[in-house]
Amino acid sequence: MGKIVIGTLLWLGIVPFLMGALLLSFLKREEDGAVQCMVTGYLEMFAVCQILIVPLILTEVPFHVFSQMLAVVYLIMAAVGLIRTRKWIWKMMTEMARGLLHHSWTIYMAGGAVLVQAYYYIQYMVTNLDDAYYVAVATTAIQTDTMYRYSPYTGRAVTGFNLRYCLSPFSMFQAALSRWIGVHPSTLDHTILAPMLVILAYLVYWSMGKLLFAKENRQNKEKDSTEKLTGLFILFLSIVHVTSYYCIRNQGSVLLVRIWQGKATLASVLIPFLFYHCYRMKCRPQEKGNMLILLTAMFSCCLVSSMGIALPVVMLGIFALLFGLFQKNSRYFGKMLAGCLPCALYGILYIVLKSV
Structure with a gap:
């Protein structure tokens, strides 16, 4: 049990935080705090995994090779982040400790609401038919030391790749995490990764609230503090989410019922982050590293x-129209188009491999 706790803290807490701090330090965005370090770190983990794993899957590299390579890359980035940003991290931790009891009451209420929602994933477990594939794929990868070469339904070897999953192999990332932490993929998904993703989602919403209610974006700058309004924003979202189970496909439902599934992570964490970041690029075009x-x-x-x-291309297209084309901001429009390149790359790769 102790090894599992240590592994969880390392791979889902310390490593992403240090990776995020490393990137933000290179971009000279020290004004961003611990929340942005954690969110950016998870984005780095996902992006590095995606760039590394797709060629390995298509060349049929064993799963253990991918797992070891990914772990080494993450640990190197985290170690460099610790060495480079140790003074900044110490300053952040000190400021957080000093201000722990000096926040607005809405912050404590919002934090409690988020922790309760995360706790329910630990105390209870909800499964659906998608688990029969996603969790089984991760388990099959560990047991057979392959990636997408055996059917998770029958256990038989397959003759070709299911490109939809091979180009978006979130289950392999989860399989690697389960191996590093030392738990079964089902335990990781339902009990460990899920509550962490819930917290990550609300960290994104926290960043969004701070941007929306920043003093420069409000007409009445004296009535309420940004912190108080951000806490109310998180509380409002919490109420929306816990009352969203009137449909199994809306954002609030997938956030609190099956966030470990990739499409739910997309809806609950990544699409909201794109909304926040694209709006931040419009409000603060002078910031370095936005692209x-x-x-x-x-x-x-x-x-x-x-x-x-x-779907992210649609999001970027909306922002390109609203703040680029309609406001005659060609620079912003070009950035949104350039942001679509990763999706275009994998879309073209899918078409090419499908036609072979």
Whole structure:
């Protein structure tokens, strides 16, 4: 049990935080705090996995080779992040400790609501028919030391690749995590990864709230603080989510019932992040690294679901029209088009491999 706790803290807490701090330090975005470090770190983990794994799957590299390569890359990036940003991290941790009891009451209420929602994944488990494929694919990869070479339904070897899943292999990322932490993929998905993804989703919403309610974006700057309004924003979203189970396919439902599935991660974490980041690019065009973070997010979308190759392009297209074409901002319009390149790459690859 102790090894599982340590592995969870390492791979789902420390490593993504240090990876995010590393990237933000290179981009000189030290004004971003611990929340942005964690969110950016997860995006890096997803994007690095996507870039690394697709060629390995298509060349039929064993699963253990991929798992070891990915672990080495993550640990190197985290180690460099710790060395490079240790003073900044210490400063962030010190400021967080000093301000722990000096936040608005809405922040504590919002934090409690989020933790309760995350806890329900630990205490209870909900399964559906999609688990028969996604969890079984991860289990099959570990047991056979292959990636998408055996059917998770029958256990028989397959003659070709199911390209929809091979180009968006989120299950292989989960299989690697389960091997590193030392738990079964089903335990990882339902009990460990799911609550962490719930917290990650609300960290994205926290970032969104701080941007929407920043003083420069509000007419009345004195009535309420940005922190108080952001806490109310999170509380409002929590109420929306916990009352969303009137349909199994809306965003609130997938967030609290099956967020470990790639398409649910796309809907709950990555699409909201794209909304936040594209709006931030419009509000703060002078910031460095906006395009790099956008491309990282788009690669992440491609990892989690085949729908992540198409739907994020729609999101970027909407922002390109609203803040690029309609406002005659050619620079912003060009950035949105450039952000579609990862999705275009995997879309073209799918068409080429399908026609062979």
